[in-house]
Amino acid sequence: MGKWTGVQLSTLLKEVKVQPAARFVVLHCADTFDGTPYYKSRDLVDAYHPQTILAYAMNSQPLSVDHGAPLRLRVERQLEYKQAKYVTCLEIVTVLSGIGQGKGGYWEDVVGYDWYAGI
Numbered sequence: 001m002g003k004w005t006g007v008q009l010s011t012l013l014k015e016v017k018v019q020p021a022a023r024f025v026v027l028h029c030a031d032t033f034d035g036t037p038y039y040k041s042r043d044l045v046d047a048y049h050p051q052t053i054l055a056y057a058m059n060s061q062p063l064s065v066d067h068g069a070p071l072r073l074r075v076e077r078q079l080e081y082k083q084a085k086y087v088t089c090l091e092i093v094t095v096l097s098g099i100g101q102g103k104g105g106y107w108e109d110v111v112g113y114d115w116y117a118g119i
Helices: 009-016 044-048 106-110
Strands: 004-008 024-033 036-043 052-058 072-075 087-093
Touching: 004 009, 004 072, 009 044, 009 052, 009 087, 024 044, 036 044, 036 072, 036 106, 044 052
Parallel strands: none
Antiparallel strands: 004 052, 024 036, 024 087, 052 072
């Protein structure tokens, strides 16, 4: 278990003034699988939750590549596989249909994982 340090995702969303029609945050990541870019998405309810952070440190040390540097999404109300690593870009969208296969994430598109995996 680690002590995560980061910025609340809600802080960033407030700075960019999310449009009222927006419903999702898409996190684009540096990694690819068989040439397919990796991504995850969260609805704005989870994105604005105070425990949702973009982590840049773990256990008082800068985040290592093994743990998802440069940034790692931490959504404490979601299962671990929903914690996107190597985050390079955020995109605010109204629908997911134009990204990947439109199911909300790489594993949702490829394997059929459930989009929401709360605990």
